[in-house]
Amino acid sequence: MAEVRVLALDFVGTLAGHGPAPDGRLTAKVLGALPGTVIPDDFPARFDDVTHRLRDSGRSRGVRGTFAARLRRAAQDCGAAVPDLRLAMDAVFTALPDARIDPEAASALRSLHATGLRCVLASNTDRPERVRLQTLRDSNIADCFDALVLSGTLGIRKPDPRFYAAVAEAAACPPGNILFVGDNPENDAVGPHAYGMPAVHVTAGPRPVGLPAAIATISHLRELAAHLNDPRGKPS
Incomplete structure (x- = not known):
């Protein structure tokens, strides 16, 4: 087993x-304050409709x-008119609170890091790195x-x-x-395992069916x- x-x-x-996801109303409000941006009155409804349609079609694929x-x-x-997409995304996600970090998970991470393990954040997220x-x-x-390896920055998702x-x-x-550690069976366990990384799946529920x-x-x-x-539990 590799170290x-x-x-x-x-x-x-x-x-x-x-964390909360941006809806049409918040997005319109934030974008409307950016220079050169023109947001019609029906933008919030259009954005929410697009969100639902893309979510449904994406789920099937x-x-x-x-x-x-x-x-x-x-x-x-x-x-x-949204002339600067990157500026728009940065503004929206600055206005929107990020997910709250679990204090117990943060404490566990600090202890793990103190043992000499280096850490990389590997996340699918639209939020800018900043x-x-x-x-x-x-x-x-x-x-x-x-x-930090973030899908929004990289342009590629797990x-x-x-x-x-x-x-x-x-x-x-x-x-x-x-060692890849995460809660999504496909993204954080099966995917990295297939790439050659040992993985640990975090789940409060039963072990997913079919997990290697x-x-x-x-x-x-x-x-x-x-x-x-635990030598019996170390990833191989």
Whole structure:
């Protein structure tokens, strides 16, 4: 078994709860204050409709539409002018609170990092890196991370193998030395395992059906240290 040198940690469901998602009303309010942006009165309804349609179609295909895609589609549908998409996204997610980090998970992470394990945040998120980094600072765990690999910045989402390649590059070590930890069976367990990374699935419920035997499960991040110290439970 390769030595675990780096933890690749998911965010929502692993370190934090679920944060609020931007709806049409908030998005219109924020964008309306940006220079050069023109937001018609029907934009909020159009944005919410696009969100529901893309969510339903994405669920059937096993993918999730990005905020940028929803914003572009809604703007096209109602004739809105959004000249700087990156500025618009930054403004919306600055106005919208991020998910709250679980204090017990933060404490567990600090203890794990103190043992010498390096950490990479590996998250599917529309939030800009600046916003997510501030969330980590607010919980005093930003210094635990050597790098942040975020789908919104990378332009690739888990479980695309290129996402795990980016994690390995950010970690600067082989995939076999990176332990991927997260709550989504496909994105955080099966996907990285197929790429060559050992993985631990975080779930408060029963073990998912079909999860490869090599992937262990824990109910909370606080259990990871004991799992790593147990020769029977170490990932292989």
